[in-house]
Amino acid sequence: MLEPNGPLSPEIYWRRRALAIGVIAVALAIVIWLVAMVARGGESAGAENAAASTTTTAESTTSASATTSAASSTPSSGSQTPSATTAADQPPAPPCADQSLALKVSVGQPTYRVGDQPSFGTVITNISSAACSRDLGAGPQFLVYTLDGQRRLWASNDCNPEDPPETKTLEAGQQLSYKGTWFGTTSQPECAGDRLQVPAGAYMVVAQLGAARSAAEPFNLVAS
Template identity: 80%
Template sequence: MSVAQPTYRVGDQPQFGTVITNTSGTACSRDFGAGPQFLVYTLDGQKRLWASNDCNPDNPPETKTLKAGEQLSYKGAWFGTTSQPNCVGERAPVPAGAYMVVAQLGPIRSAAEPFNLAA
């Protein structure tokens, strides 16, 4: 999990990236269509603010086979607003502060990566 820079200004679009690696000794197939997704939380991890799939939940299946040790890279951007599953509710701008992002594919989550939004 990576963030392109440690601090963004409110109104900018933080850029995220993650690399998915097949750590097994054999090839494996997985549906990458519904994920991976990026999730933004308050820095303490107590409140989920946004997920990249909230307003795009119906991505078509995209099964890929990764050879042992093979990697896939994914990138995403956040518009700095809140969201909820199925895009329910109002999308409010997030204020300046400290946040963290994680990448998730199915039940597997990356370590959190902190970043800041400055006024």
């Protein structure tokens, strides 16, 4: 550093220089402190914003979870009995016309022995595009014919008392299954006449509900 020159003593000039340096140092320290405070303030604001964002996300997630839980706990209309209010609000289903129903008949096995009791089954399907209702208290009839279809030998409703009405609603495409057993004897409407054992031979069974009939299904009776 250059030696001070002037009319005053060198100590005075050195003191002035020291004072100026001290002032500059203090000013720099203040500036540095202010910069540090501003920087810290920005970090604090960022941290607060981040905390607020995290809280909002957590609340949104919680709300979404609650909504999902509530939705999953709501019973579906297909698996639960509708409430009285809901049922009252729904218009009654129209009657199922014969042409809106399809029947398919089946035989337990293709061959039985004379004296056995053949088992039959049928599936009723609502083939229309809308729900409809039908009295199914008596269920469908099973009818046994000779294989050529010329002679009716037995009908499941000939000797059975009429069951009380039971109206059921079938949704579009819904199916209902029924089963029946034949004792292997003849029958007539209102159970008139004698019931005779049907001999060995080839036969067929048909399911019928009103005017709706299934295709015939063949089966055999063989001698014991």
